[in-house]
Amino acid sequence: MTKLEIKEPLLSENSPYWLIQKIGYGCLLLILVAGFFGLTGNGYFGVKKVTNEKRTLNLDYDPIIRSHADTYVTLSSAPINASVLKLSVTSASFKNTILKKIVPAPNKEDKSDGNLNFYFSVANPSQPVSIQLWYEPQKAGKTVTNMSVNDKEALTYQQIILP
């Protein structure tokens, strides 16, 4: 303690503000931790994998996504032993969504029975197939999507769309 200092009691009109500041600092830290672990979507640790019962279909997806932000799901299928792969997804899930791109690009697409169908030609039917769907949700909420390949193998996944 120098001769310029005095022992002052730390009672001030600012005390409540200092307390709020400390709590706020903790809240900011919590938001960052939540963001880091994927609780606010687009997190590396948040990516989930679902597989159908026969283990012929795999889907990598983010269970929490954000509206007005690009996101994608990756579907991997075991060899289908056919020259054409038909991928069907629930069209209701893509009602408020902009479908940005599909990799590889489908040869044909149509709608039937509440599904969006995409047709891909398969060069080597004995090889596994991987398809990526890129999209941008436009509305916050929750979606449950059914995905099937050649009307046989199917799986369901659920996504929460944050604002």
Added chain:
Amino acid sequence: MDSIFRAMFIYFFLLIVLRIAGNRTLNEMTTFDFVLILILGDSSQQAITSNDYSVINAVIVISTLIFLDMTLAFLKFKFGFLERLIDGSPLMLINQGKILKKAMAREKINEADILESARKIHGIEHMEQIKYAILEKDGEITVIPR
């Protein structure tokens, strides 16, 4: 998580770049500086948000930047060397009426700049009327008249 790292990277990058530019850049706003600040702001915004225009992303980016700022402020308070490293130190430009040319050249400040500050605050007309002139950490020039 991307947004957190992007915001952190841009924050530290801007901190370093502005530190390299010198204290005076922060304070002196010429037309060129104004254009530079506009471009910096726009480029940073694009780099941080990328294609994510969600509300939650804005919340995360703002939280990251404020958290970093509060943490750095705390660390600067605790460790003096960090404050000198990040914010720099005040620099004497005129000492006891003597002009320190080397220091002025280092910070690219001329006599006209010092006289401008002296005129604005104290209505001083001549350099001889100045006892001390100090370039503060925020780029402001403090003038103490004789």
